[in-house]
Amino acid sequence: MKTLILIAIGSAVVNNVVLSQFLGICPFLGVSKKTETAAGMGGAVIFVIGIASFVTALIYKFILTPTDTQYLQTIVFILVIAALVQFVEMFLKKSIPSLYQSLGVYLPLITTNCAVLGVALTNVTKEYGILESVVNGLATAFGFFIAICIMAGIREKIEYNDIPKPFQGTAIVLITACLMSIAFMGFSGMI
Amino acid sequence: MSKYTERLYNGIIKENPTFVLMLGMCPTLAVTTAAMNGLGMGLSTTLVLVCSNLLISAFRKVIPDGVRMPAFIVIVASLVTVVEFLMKAYTPDLATQLGVYIPLIVVNCIILGRAESYASKNPVLPSIFDGIGMGLGFTFGLTCIGIIREILGAGQIFGVQILSLEWFTPITIFVMAPGAFLVLAFLVAVMNIVREKMEAKGKPLAAPSGCLTGDCAHCGQSAMCTGKKSE
DSSP, rough: HHHHHHHHIIIIIITTTTTTOSSSHHHHHHSOOOHHHHHHHHHHHHHHHHHHHHHHHIIIIIITTTTOOOHHHHHHHHHHHHHHHHHHHHHHHOHHHHHHHHGGGGHHHHHTTHHHHHHHHHHHHOOOHHHHHHHHHHHHHHHHHHHHHHHHHHHHHTTSSSSOGGGGHHHHHHHHHOOOHHHHHHGGGOO | OOHHHHHHHHHIEEEEEOSSSOHHHHHHHHHTSSSSHHHHHHHHHHHHHHHHHHHHHTTTSOOGGHHHHHHHHHHHHHHHHHHHHHHHHHHHHHHHHHHGGGGGGOOOHHHHHIIIITTTEEEEHHHHHHHHHHHHHHHHHHHHHHHHHHHHHHEEEETESSSSSTOOOGGGGSSSSHHHHHHHHHHHHHHHHHHHHHHTTTOOOOOOOOGGGGGGGGGHHHHHHHSOOOO
């Protein structure tokens, strides 16, 4: 239990997926203009990474390890993730339309989101079991959710500020990300 | 200029993936803590890009349009696996430094972007040169950013002490995570000024098509994110 909590805190805030590992930068910069869309994207990422880390951990443990084909992990994981996102999209559309309404538009954008593949590969590198993998995946995705929501909140305020012309748009967002990253470094003493 | 040298010029200068198109930002931020890492990452991406352009261009008439993306992903993922094992065998230190970012070359938007927009439509030889040009352009970009961060953060270039520690206090933040965002922010700002100047001169630069534009709907590469055909 203690290790699981340590893994969760470590992945969510200490080694934040966006601000210290630079995974999932694209949606972080792309869909953080409004808090509602940012929360939607964050929710979709939690959903997909949670399922993906469970499925990839299962495949690694019960298919790749017994057949001694761990070297295929990159190929297998990316295909599984791509297929999984399609299935999740179809399933949600059919059975939980209300959830699909709020998450649906973001799902296809997640297929090549490097955070999903990154988490699956990290789980293998750190030799996590299935439960640990799921906890790590959910915590990492929650870290993404925190980062993108804070960023969207700040960006809504930045809109009203007088920013020098070359810095308008992406540049000021990156400077904000820099300051957030410095703030998140404060967590590094926790574990 | 022959069409091959034109491809090289296009990749390295005119549509430089880092400075002009702003593609592949995850590795750009993550591995440029030192010039050497940037160079290593750039060269390994180049190798994958050249081989994937070659294969995809050679098979472009065989791959059915409907399963184009999965086919490209399998080709790229196999090549990345090969490169990963080569690096682990011959440059183990660099492989440890780059870590998870080597397998993540698979989701680097430059590679699938070039496959989609160039290699799947053009003959083999120009596609190879396109890969070399784009790859070297990416390598150039990563190495430049790596050099800036290494000088400011450690006073070194490629691990050689340039600025004496007697009078220079390294600004360590530049080799840490926040420094990556800061350097990239200034790079984007400088490119905005350059862009404006070039437009005033009547020679506009190619528009950035990467994730930094923050507009997924109009991104040239959105076909590979959504897996759907671009209009």
